[in-house]
Amino acid sequence: MANDLSLDERLRVPYSISTGISSGGGVEIAGYLQSLRVQGFCVIERVIPEDLVDAVRESVHRGRKLLLQDREQEQRRRLELEHSRNPGYEPGDGRVRPPQEPHAELCDIARNESVAEYFAEPRVLKVARAVLDPHVRILQTEVNKSAKPAEQPLSEEQLRWRSWHSDWPHDLTAYNPSSKDPWKHCGAVAQPFPDVCMALSTVWYLGPEDVTPFSGGTWIVPGSHKDPRNPRGPDDGINQHAPIPGEFQVSAPAGSVFMQDTRIWHSRAINQSEVERTAVVCRYGPWWLSGNEFGNLHSGGHALRTYVPQEVYARFSPDLKLLYRHLAEGEEDVLQPESQRRAASAREAGERNQSGDNSHLVVGAMSVEEWERDRASAS
Numbered sequence: 001m002a003n004d005l006s007l008d009e010r011l012r013v014p015y016s017i018s019t020g021i022s023s024g025g026g027v028e029i030a031g032y033l034q035s036l037r038v039q040g041f042c043v044i045e046r047v048i049p050e051d052l053v054d055a056v057r058e059s060v061h062r063g064r065k066l067l068l069q070d071r072e073q074e075q076r077r078r079l080e081l082e083h084s085r086n087p088g089y090e091p092g093d094g095r096v097r098p099p100q101e102p103h104a105e106l107c108d109i110a111r112n113e114s115v116a117e118y119f120a121e122p123r124v125l126k127v128a129r130a131v132l133d134p135h136v137r138i139l140q141t142e143v144n145k146s147a148k149p150a151e152q153p154l155s156e157e158q159l160r161w162r163s164w165h166s167d168w169p170h171d172l173t174a175y176n177p178s179s180k181d182p183w184k185h186c187g188a189v190a191q192p193f194p195d196v197c198m199a200l201s202t203v204w205y206l207g208p209e210d211v212t213p214f215s216g217g218t219w220i221v222p223g224s225h226k227d228p229r230n231p232r233g234p235d236d237g238i239n240q241h242a243p244i245p246g247e248f249q250v251s252a253p254a255g256s257v258f259m260q261d262t263r264i265w266h267s268r269a270i271n272q273s274e275v276e277r278t279a280v281v282c283r284y285g286p287w288w289l290s291g292n293e294f295g296n297l298h299s300g301g302h303a304l305r306t307y308v309p310q311e312v313y314a315r316f317s318p319d320l321k322l323l324y325r326h327l328a329e330g331e332e333d334v335l336q337p338e339s340q341r342r343a344a345s346a347r348e349a350g351e352r353n354q355s356g357d358n359s360h361l362v363v364g365a366m367s368v369e370e371w372e373r374d375r376a377s378a379s
Helices: 024-039 050-085 113-120 121-132 154-160 318-327 337-352 368-378
Strands: 043-046 105-106 138-142 200-205 257-262 277-285 303-306
Touching: 024 043, 024 121, 024 257, 043 121, 050 105, 050 113, 113 121, 113 318, 121 138, 121 200, 121 257, 138 318, 303 318
Parallel strands: 105 303
Antiparallel strands: 043 257, 138 277, 200 257, 200 277
């Protein structure tokens, strides 16, 4: 750890923004949901057991090395394909085209099965399904998210530097398209963003130390997911690189997962410790949100789609299969069982409710909270 006597010692103390949320059962899940609704984020502690974090982290490091080999092979195949179409082609010549056959690249999760099963941990799934939809999928898996120690000494200017943004599908640049490479733009929701959570970004903290502001805990602006402006909004007058009043840094024990509404304003932070911090990122989305345009361009790949080999998918647990079925070779991604059940229930209710004149209805008089209470009391 760097010796900086002027540093506020509180920055070295690990604490969690999930402090105060009761553990166990529906009360715990309700606490996470309330935090996401009001603040735009939550932390679920120790999803990966403390005694297994080191093993999972080491496995992720091995998986990264295998993925580098996979990417090199995929690049060679793309060059061979390009040469077959244009024998005179040289890398960097003219306009870069979107990849054609093969359409997809290997999903990061194919080389990181040890961490994959935790993506379907019951608490995480309950929160994701409650916020997004019972039929939830993983649209992004990115394992190369380490925060390396910064070179010392750090200036005040470096410590005050931010890179505020929202995550896809609310990232307004997504991901730096140009006239040369327009296909790199994977789309973004237009401002003002609808008041609905469309995806959850998650950061899985794999240690070796707990995450603190000193070790580079993510900067966030609580409640910013409800603001119609955006740090990358072209007409909003927000400096992407300056501190924002009310900003806050995430802290959590190793093995925990940070979950955020993709609309929330956040920024990476400088790791002032002497230890590289390992993390994995994945993004949960509802069944209706297309991930085809998102792919893995942001993580160093070159394809608009990724895939999970059948032999890898076959080893997944039933809950994990539901999260990756849309990317699995040879699998049909039909609506998941809970969505099927709801559809059947709606059809049956429509057949029952064919009497009455609807004179009791006052359209617009019922709030979402009242609707939820009615459903809870009826169940």
